[in-house]
Amino acid sequence: MTVQDFISKPYSNTVESGNYTWASPSNIALVKYWGKKAYQIPENPSVSFTLDACKTVTTLSFTKKKNDGMFSFDVYLEGKRQDDFKPKIQTFFERIELYMPFLKDYHFKIETANTFPHSSGIASSASGMSALAMCLMSVEQELLTPVSGTDETFLKNNYRIQKASFLARLGSGSACRSIEGSLVVWGAHPSIEGSSDLYGIKYPYKVHDNFKDYHDTILLVDKGEKQVSSTVGHNLMYNHPFAQERFNQAGSNLSRLIAVFESGDLNTFIEIVESEALTLHAMMMTSTPYFILMKPNTLEIINKIWAFRNHTGIPVCFTLDAGANVHVLYPDKVSDQVIEFVKNELAVHCQNGQYICDSIGFGAKPVGNE
Numbered sequence: 001m002t003v004q005d006f007i008s009k010p011y012s013n014t015v016e017s018g019n020y021t022w023a024s025p026s027n028i029a030l031v032k033y034w035g036k037k038a039y040q041i042p043e044n045p046s047v048s049f050t051l052d053a054c055k056t057v058t059t060l061s062f063t064k065k066k067n068d069g070m071f072s073f074d075v076y077l078e079g080k081r082q083d084d085f086k087p088k089i090q091t092f093f094e095r096i097e098l099y100m101p102f103l104k105d106y107h108f109k110i111e112t113a114n115t116f117p118h119s120s121g122i123a124s125s126a127s128g129m130s131a132l133a134m135c136l137m138s139v140e141q142e143l144l145t146p147v148s149g150t151d152e153t154f155l156k157n158n159y160r161i162q163k164a165s166f167l168a169r170l171g172s173g174s175a176c177r178s179i180e181g182s183l184v185v186w187g188a189h190p191s192i193e194g195s196s197d198l199y200g201i202k203y204p205y206k207v208h209d210n211f212k213d214y215h216d217t218i219l220l221v222d223k224g225e226k227q228v229s230s231t232v233g234h235n236l237m238y239n240h241p242f243a244q245e246r247f248n249q250a251g252s253n254l255s256r257l258i259a260v261f262e263s264g265d266l267n268t269f270i271e272i273v274e275s276e277a278l279t280l281h282a283m284m285m286t287s288t289p290y291f292i293l294m295k296p297n298t299l300e301i302i303n304k305i306w307a308f309r310n311h312t313g314i315p316v317c318f319t320l321d322a323g324a325n326v327h328v329l330y331p332d333k334v335s336d337q338v339i340e341f342v343k344n345e346l347a348v349h350c351q352n353g354q355y356i357c358d359s360i361g362f363g364a365k366p367v368g369n370e
């Protein structure tokens with residue numbers, strides 16, 4: 001597939017107005033995307049677990065307007081107008097206009113809500129941008145075919161799914177990994193057939209049962225606004241002294257994971273996943289300017305996870321995003337012990353004792369569009 005393949009066929013239908021709702025989840029990267037080229041092309045391939053409970057539900061209402069060469073839209077978060085979201089959506093519309101040529105023909109009302117607290121420090125860009133991309137795909141579907149409300153068919157149509165992921169990527173890179181589940185690869189990798197820099201694909205090879213029911217308990221260490229936005233963060237990889245080595249390492253970690261996913265080798269999985277998290281933070285500590293995004297409680301939690309694992313042999317590990325929160329990853333078979341451990345030993349290091357229990361999920365879903 002090339003970018004040209006995502007340019008629409010001429011639309012055969014006229015549609016005056018309507019609305020679509022999609023729910024789309026967040027995802028947690030095992031091999032991290034950190035560093036990108038122009039047009040949201042990643043410097044290295046990444047792989048993530050799609051989550052289930054942490055998601056964004058977005059309703060897109062649209063009414064025909066005169067095409068005056070301008071985008072027209074309003075954004076609401078949990079019922080309140082959110083004008084500070086507009087620049088990001090304006091940029092998104094500009095990037096996707098070529099592939100969604102109807103955008104200037106409508107006024108859009110975008111109503112969005114997250115299942116997780118907005119100020120939790122959990123990035124909503126992956127779930128938010130993928131939900132919006134799915135809503136736009138529904139509108140396009142209606143313009144292409146005479147039948148409305150056919151959203152479920154997307155989920156069976158590979159091209160439509162790829163286009164949804166392609167669009168989501170142009171909103172936020174990691175969003176392209178939220179359309180499907182439960183293990184998604186984004187970025188061309190020589191050993192992963194069908195992988196592409198343009199969109200995420202379902203991991204195409206054998207996955208051992210060990211990885212089919214993973215949990216992610218998200219410890220909310222710091223619920224404040226992100227100290228480093230993802231745009232600023234990715235830019236730190238330009239002229240970074242270790243960048244090229246890091247991009248190569250991500251590729252080889254993904255190669256190693258192919259064997260791990262097949263064999264179910266949890267020790268190697270843990271070694272790769274924790275190293276990826278610490279490397280992401282090491283990149284931020286060694287860039288110019290430099291940042292420390294972990295908090296003392298992040299380190300307290302990491303040390304306790306290591307001690308607990310050494311002591312009990314339970315295969316629990318952590319990963320981090322570009323912030324202080326800790327994602328605790330473990331297979332279902334040890335979930336009772338790990339939840340007890342989280343409650344008794346880790347919750348004290350969370351802001352107001354808060355954490356979110358999530359597990360792997362299967363991607364975006366239409367909500368009542370039929």
Ligand code: DP6
Pocket residue numbers: 028029031032033034040046123125171172173174175230231234280321322
């Ligand atoms: C650390 O997808 O938020 O979570 O493309 O600029 O929107 P943009 O960046 P974004 O970056 C996510 C970075 C990460 C790692 C990952 O999810 O792979």
